[in-house]
Amino acid sequence: MASEVDLVDENSIKQAVSAGIEKFGSINVLVNNAGFGMIGGIEEVTNEEARQSFDVNVFGILNTTRILLPHFRKNGTGHIFNISSVFGLISGPGWGIYCGAKFALEGISEALAQEVKDFGINTTIIEPGYVRTNFLEGDSIQTPATPVGVYDTIQEEKRKHLEDISGNQLGDPQKIAEAIIELSKKENAPMRVLLGSDALQLANYKVQMLTEGFEANKEMTLSTDFAS
Incomplete structure (x- = not known):
């Protein structure tokens, strides 16, 4: 069964969810995978272009999640997979809007995971x-x-991604799909999972940058408390 859904239209999502429940009796897994990329500098991207990106990459995911959560809570089970990216952890020139949307998704997902855990619902952030x-x-x-x-x-950045990287990416989509299926079977699934050696490398680089930055500014950090 396939249903075409307009992610910015809550009625469209409700109709698709109702049709799915009617067809299968229940929905157990939500994979929020819809999205698109934007390569452009902060000065270049118009207000309309930025809003379109967030409408799909952030608000669309909020819509689907909000609409399915009552069904999951009623059943006492469910698994939400939010497809983020390692670029939900680290950003770079030309990727501010896309990474900003993924950073937002990461923050939303962290809160969501804690909010719904007691209802038997798992939330996993996939970071390929x-x-x-x-x-x-x-x-x-x-x-x-x-x-x-x-x-x-x-x-x-635009040229490199559109000409050099496209078609040469390291990640195998079949293996990623299999990993998500495996995670969906776990009773206590992890909140976030990096997928791909390049994802691990970039994430570790971000951790290193954060750690070094915290230590370099530790004296100023500790100087802003009220004196005891």
Whole structure:
């Protein structure tokens, strides 16, 4: 069974959920995988383009989750998979809007996991690296309609991803799907899972940057408390 859903239209989602429950009797797993990429500098991306990104990558996921949670709570079971990215942990030039949406998804998911755990509902954030899909092709990736040419680094990011990386990603989508299926069978699934050696490398780099930054500024950090 397949239903076409408009993620920014709650009625569209409700109709699809109702049809699924009617067809199968119950829904046990929600995989929030819909989304698209945006490569563009903060100055380049218009308000409308940024809002479109967040509408799908953040608010669409909130809509599907909010609508399915009563069904999960009633059944005392369910598993929500929010497909984030390692770029929900680390950002770079040209990826501010996309990573900003994924950072938002990570924060929402962390809170959600704690809110629904007592109802028997698992929440897992999937953080892949680069996956060999059509994500860097066609409508799955967007660039700003009004680029600002002075940002050489950003223009190179666009070229590199659209020409060099597309089709050469490390991640195997079949193996990622199998990993998600395996996680869906766990009674106590982890809250977040990195998938891909590149994801692990980038995540460890972020941890190192955070740790070094915390230590470098520790004296100032501790200086802002009221004196005891």
